[in-house]
Amino acid sequence: xxxxxxxxxxxxxxxxxxxxxxxxxxxxxxxxxxxxxxxxxxxxxxxxxxxxxxxxxxxxxxxxxxxxxxxxxxxxxxxxxxxxxxxxxxxxxxxxxxxxxxxxxxxxxxxxxxxxxxxxxxxxxxxxxxxxxxxxxxxxxxxxxxxxxxxxxxxxxxxxxxxxxxxxxxxxxxxxxxxxxxxxxxxxxxxxxxxxxxxxxxxxxxxxxxxxxxxxxxxxxxxxxxxxxxxxxxxxxxxxxxxxxxxxxxxxxxxxxxxxxxxxxxxxxxxxxxxxxxxxxxxxxxxxxxxxxxxxxxxxxxxxxxxxxxxxxxxxxxxxxxxxxxxxxxxxxxxxxxxxxxxxxxxxx
Amino acid sequence: xxxxxxxxxxxxxxxxxxxxxxxxxxxxxxxxxxxxxxxxxxxxxxxxxxxxxxxxxxxxxxxxxxxxxxxxxxxxxxxxxxxxxxxxxxxxxxxxxxxxxxxxxxxxxxxxxxxxxxxxxxxxxxxxxxxxxxxxxxxxxxxxxxxxxxxxxxxxxxxxxxxxxxxxxxxxxxxxxxxxxxxxxxxxxxxxxxxxxxxxxxxxxxxxxxxxxxxxxxxxxxxxxxxxxxxxxxxxxxxxxxxxxxxxxxxxxxxxxxxxxxxxxxxxxxx
Amino acid sequence: xxxxxxxxxxxxxxxxxxxxxxxxxxxxxxxxxxxxxxxxxxxxxxxxxxxxxxxxxxxxxxxxxxxxxxxxxxxxxxxxxxxxxxxxxxxxxxxxxxxxxxxxxxxxxxxxxxxxxxxxxxxxxxxxxxxxxxxxxxxxxxxxxxxxxxxxxxxxxxxxxxxxxxxxxxxxxxxxxxxxxxxxxxxxxxxxxxxxxxxxxxxxxxxxxxxxxxxxxxxxxxxxxxxxxxxxxxxxxxxxxxxxxxxxxxxxxxxxxxxxxxxxxxxxxxxxxxxxxxxxxxxxxxxxxxxxxxxxxxxxxxxxxxxxxxxxxxxxxxxxxxxxxxxxxxxxxxxxx
Numbered sequence: 001x002x003x004x005x006x007x008x009x010x011x012x013x014x015x016x017x018x019x020x021x022x023x024x025x026x027x028x029x030x031x032x033x034x035x036x037x038x039x040x041x042x043x044x045x046x047x048x049x050x051x052x053x054x055x056x057x058x059x060x061x062x063x064x065x066x067x068x069x070x071x072x073x074x075x076x077x078x079x080x081x082x083x084x085x086x087x088x089x090x091x092x093x094x095x096x097x098x099x100x101x102x103x104x105x106x107x108x109x110x111x112x113x114x115x116x117x118x119x120x121x122x123x124x125x126x127x128x129x130x131x132x133x134x135x136x137x138x139x140x141x142x143x144x145x146x147x148x149x150x151x152x153x154x155x156x157x158x159x160x161x162x163x164x165x166x167x168x169x170x171x172x173x174x175x176x177x178x179x180x181x182x183x184x185x186x187x188x189x190x191x192x193x194x195x196x197x198x199x200x201x202x203x204x205x206x207x208x209x210x211x212x213x214x215x216x217x218x219x220x221x222x223x224x225x226x227x228x229x230x231x232x233x234x235x236x237x238x239x240x241x242x243x244x245x246x247x248x249x250x251x252x253x254x255x256x257x258x259x260x261x262x263x264x265x266x267x268x269x270x271x272x273x274x275x276x277x278x279x280x281x282x283x284x285x286x287x288x289x290x291x292x293x294x295x296x297x298x299x300x301x302x303x304x305x306x307x308x309x310x311x312x313x314x315x316x317x318x319x320x321x322x323x324x325x326x327x328x329x330x331x332x333x334x335x336x337x338x339x340x341x342x343x344x345x346x347x348x349x
Numbered sequence: 350x351x352x353x354x355x356x357x358x359x360x361x362x363x364x365x366x367x368x369x370x371x372x373x374x375x376x377x378x379x380x381x382x383x384x385x386x387x388x389x390x391x392x393x394x395x396x397x398x399x400x401x402x403x404x405x406x407x408x409x410x411x412x413x414x415x416x417x418x419x420x421x422x423x424x425x426x427x428x429x430x431x432x433x434x435x436x437x438x439x440x441x442x443x444x445x446x447x448x449x450x451x452x453x454x455x456x457x458x459x460x461x462x463x464x465x466x467x468x469x470x471x472x473x474x475x476x477x478x479x480x481x482x483x484x485x486x487x488x489x490x491x492x493x494x495x496x497x498x499x500x501x502x503x504x505x506x507x508x509x510x511x512x513x514x515x516x517x518x519x520x521x522x523x524x525x526x527x528x529x530x531x532x533x534x535x536x537x538x539x540x541x542x543x544x545x546x547x548x549x550x551x552x553x554x555x556x557x558x559x560x561x562x563x564x565x566x567x568x569x570x571x572x573x574x575x576x577x578x579x580x581x582x583x584x585x586x587x588x589x590x591x592x593x594x595x596x597x598x599x600x601x602x603x604x605x606x607x608x609x610x611x612x613x614x615x616x617x618x619x620x
Numbered sequence: 621x622x623x624x625x626x627x628x629x630x631x632x633x634x635x636x637x638x639x640x641x642x643x644x645x646x647x648x649x650x651x652x653x654x655x656x657x658x659x660x661x662x663x664x665x666x667x668x669x670x671x672x673x674x675x676x677x678x679x680x681x682x683x684x685x686x687x688x689x690x691x692x693x694x695x696x697x698x699x700x701x702x703x704x705x706x707x708x709x710x711x712x713x714x715x716x717x718x719x720x721x722x723x724x725x726x727x728x729x730x731x732x733x734x735x736x737x738x739x740x741x742x743x744x745x746x747x748x749x750x751x752x753x754x755x756x757x758x759x760x761x762x763x764x765x766x767x768x769x770x771x772x773x774x775x776x777x778x779x780x781x782x783x784x785x786x787x788x789x790x791x792x793x794x795x796x797x798x799x800x801x802x803x804x805x806x807x808x809x810x811x812x813x814x815x816x817x818x819x820x821x822x823x824x825x826x827x828x829x830x831x832x833x834x835x836x837x838x839x840x841x842x843x844x845x846x847x848x849x850x851x852x853x854x855x856x857x858x859x860x861x862x863x864x865x866x867x868x869x870x871x872x873x874x875x876x877x878x879x880x881x882x883x884x885x886x887x888x889x890x891x892x893x894x895x896x897x898x899x900x901x902x903x904x905x906x907x908x909x910x911x912x913x914x915x916x917x918x919x920x921x922x923x924x925x926x927x928x929x930x931x932x933x934x935x936x937x938x939x940x941x942x943x944x945x946x947x948x949x950x951x952x953x954x955x956x957x
Contacts, residue, residue: 069751122945129750130905133695133897134945140894141938148931200476200484207462207473214460216444217422217453218530219477228483258890262758269755306770312762319755 030183039175045291047178047247049283050186054240056267056279058233061193064273065202066229067128067209072135074264075142076116076234077241078256082146082153083108084162084242085251091161092154101165109238116234117227124226139261147253158252162245173246182243186280189236193276196232205229259308266315272327281326286311373436375400375538375568376421376452381430383416390416391592394430400537401565405583405600406572409612413592414572415457418540422454423447435537449478451537455530455544457572459523463516467507470515471498471529478534498533505529505559521552528559539569545578557581580604646793649803665793665806667927668920673812675919676819677881680874681892682899682911683826684867690906691842691863693750694743698757699871700893701764706731706872707879707888708772711779714876720782723876728869735868739861761889769886779879785811815877826908839863898937902944904954913952 034042058073087104090096099107123134146153164172164181172181196202204225207215212222245251254260263286271282289311294304322328378396382389391413398404406414420427423444432440439447462470475494476482488495502508505525510518515526524544531539541560545553553575560571560582570587573579580586580600588596588609596609603609646668650661685699709730710723738760746752788807830836838859842849850856878884878892895918903914921940925933944952 069754122942126945126949129693129695129754130901132697132754134901136697137894137897137901137941138938140890140897141934141941144934145938148934150931195487196485199487200481202485203465203469203473204476204482206465210462210464211460213424213444214456214462214530215473215477217448217460218474218533219445219448220473220482221443221445225483232485259762262762265755265758303770306766309763309766309770312759312766316756316759316763319752319759323749323752323755 034176034179042179043175043247045287047175047182047243049280049287050182051240051243051247051283052264052267052286053280053283054186054189054243055237055264056271056283057189057193057276058237058240059264059268060273060276060279061233061236062229063268064275064278065197065209066205066226068124068131068226068229069128069265070119070123070131070135070230070233071139071261071265072116072119072123072230073233073237074241074261075139075256076112076119076237077244078251079115079142080108080112080238080241081162081245081251081255082159083111084245085159086152088162088165090159092159095152095154096159101167105242108242109235112238112241113231113234116237117231120227120230120234124223124230136258136261139256140258143253143257146256153253156253158250158255160250162249162251164246173249178247182247185239185243189239190276190280192236197276201225201228201232263311266311268325269323270315270318270325272325274324275327278325278327285326289314374398374433375402375435376570377433378417378421379431379433381417381420381427381432383420383425384428389592391420391589394589394592394594396587396594398538398568398570400435400568402568403560403582403584404568404570405579405586406570406589407576407579407586407603408589408595411591412589412595414589415542416592417589418454418542418570418572421447421540422452445477451535453531453533453536453539455527455539455541457543457546459527461515461523461526461530464514466512466514467502467518467526468498468511470526471501471533474498474530474533475501501529501532504532506555520547521549524548524552524556528556532563536567539567541569541571541573543572543574545573545575553578662806663927666808667923669791669806669808669812671920671923672916673816673881673919674923675916676816677874677877678892678895678899678919679823679912679915680819680877681871682896682903682915683823683908684870684874685896686900686903686906686908686911687839687863688867689900691839692743692860694757694864695750695754696757696864696867697754697893698738698761698764699867699896700889700891701761701768702731702735702868702871703875703878703892704768704884704886704889705734705764705875707779707875707884708768708777709872710876711777711879711884714779720779720785720880723779724873727872727876731872731875732865732869736861736865738868739864743864744857744860761893765886765889768889774886776883776885777879778883779876781811781880785814789813811880815881823908823912830908835859898941900951901941902951904951907951907953910951910953 033046037046055073055077058076059070062073063069084104085092086095087097087099087107088101089098097104119135119138122138123131126134146158147156149155164178166172170177172178197206204215204220207218208220208222208225215222215225244255248255267282267286268279269282270285271280272278290307293307293310297306297310298304318325322332324331374397376396376398378394381391381394381396383391394413394417396417406417408414419425421432423439423442423446426441430440431438434447434450434452437450439450462473465473472488472494475498479494499508499511502511505528507522507525507529510522515523518526524547528544531541544560545556548556557578560569563569571579571582580603583600586596586598586600586603587594588603590612595612596603596606598606646665681699681703685696688694688696688699706727710727713723713726714720742756742760743753746756787810789810791806791808791813793806828836830840838849842856842859849859874892875884878888882888899911899914899918901914902917903912904910917940918937921936922933925936929936948954
């Protein structure tokens, strides 16, 4: 049980000792991955996992810590991607402004965060159950608008050739560099969420989740906290969105279509929205399903296009049997193992 | 340490000075009515409490006591009437604005943060009335608020349970935590809503000692069904009936009033 | 109405003036100067009528959605899928039997039965867990959408309106004046006017049932306080089953109508789910009159937008929704907070 702050007393355990060994093993494997994994695995599987995991993390922050299930995260991500295409360089020189990377990337994140904050301002003054509806409606409006608008968003086609800048002489879109880039961003996002969760802001947000009436009676402005939570989550989603657009080198209305918006929810819920590692687990499962299920389906005699059905069914099964997702299953498994210890002698049968 | 020693930095002495010198009342309700559709939960309630005054709010169930509190904290706006807190008109203020001006409240059914520990709950209470609510930085080891939270937990005898999840506390412990939350920061006036509900006799005497030992500048209104507790800690009594103020006076006057006895005590003096 | 006037006298007067102006625009012949500014009156009238008839369709879809949410606090995000499923089934029935009208009862029963099944087997087990129910509806919508794609493919289907309904009809609205002063009256597709009338009738019927019958009283009581209703001995689960099945059946029948007015294809489920969401956000949750008002507003906004500012019609709808959320989050006719 960690405290809001370490109490004074005998030397508190160092970071090295506090993190369980499993995590160190995973970290080592992840860092050494390019040595033994193929380019496809690095770029398509892990790169995509980290990106979707980040966007899912943004949803997890709002839902798990704030009690607000928001479907606007993918839209915020796509908006950041669109801004990078519009303000930077792309295959549509008529619209792209060609600003340098140190200008267009921060501005893109700012615009996306602003948008997320505005959506939050509209969504938080109603009961929790409306948040899904309102954010879904706004996300849909964004999709239809980008599809119709040719002046700024280039309509149906969107932007292609949206590439990361060649910093330090490295082509960041090559598999190994891109892998490390997404790994670094995902780790940073994860660490930020874990850290902020125990900061005054994060604790207050959890208080708002558990008992908004009491938070008001303790002097907190519940509305302000909720809206700022959207801001924080939107920054994370914006980073994810820019990486996503770099990965596919294009952005179009379909980047934030309703299926994609729903997929982020699926990822977060399947992984588990109670802990920050959940969305990454969910993202990995999703990516593996997307990449390999067409083959599985063909083997069974169905068309490879039926992966949506598989994902939908999988999602239904999880929500039915383990609403806390894979993490929830893991918790239950651990609890049962703990229970199966012999009460007298403490060892397992 | 006792509650009287509770350090709350300069803000307490300021509050003390304010409380004793200000010519205004701590809490003042004028003509407050709250309608729920056609039902008048409280009608035309006019109530004044001086700073530092200890008042008991009595009445049968449905008399409107909790509605009065809810209007006072700002859970809902009164249909008509004004509410003044230390001279300031707070009628349209949301709850958090009133709390930041020194009002506090406990609830009949504990409203706590089930997913957080006791320490976190009290820390949040301390944080709520000070700056830095949106801080993204974790508090340092010697953070002032963390220390103060620890002292508060000590004052309500919950230190052994400081890291327990609130959901795992016993009922009595939750009620103690409820009191601790109300004492965070520099409270100037507290609304206690049936704090003794469900407590054992020992816990009750502990509650009475906590209430009587509160610093003198902190006034409060206590709603209680347990007349023993209420009349021991209060210096004045307001009785409500059917949403209106029925009688006001000292504890002795109320206890011996014939109308009150008939209505509330069921005839004869309370043993 | 009176309370609205009392609380906001200035706004009420402005609203009345706007409505009066609007009615004049519709019924009076336009002076030549006005036509230069606003384009031809015929186009304006067409946009208005299309907006209202589209609003009728939106109302039929959204009313089931708002009832289910109002009573059971279940945000059924599979509502659009039920719409599309009803449309496809209706197409098959109308196509094979040749009777357009027959599609309605068949679809109502089939889609209603699906709704019954869902409520009984799935949602009842998650009583009180609103978020979980909503997540399940999302899963169901994904599964249904793919199954429909599998069976009916990606092309567009059009439900042909029956002969006795096709063709134009003349409305008592003046679209222009001939040089000799004689009025030219507007012609408009008959089927759309008929559906508008049917929607109004259904709306009135629902309102009557909700406000004048015992069943309606039960439902309204349940919307106000579900636990109380259950505690008073009413078989609340039966009421839930009925309401959900009815809402699903309505969505299905609306699908037939949408397939007749417009067309059916993958993506229509999302479009009508979105329309339902916006309509109830604007009109107010759990309110049938709210759904009607919201539907008309959104239908008009969409059609007027398409005619006069094509690239920004989505923005209009979204702006209306944002304004309502900003100033009256519970919806125009939603229960006050």
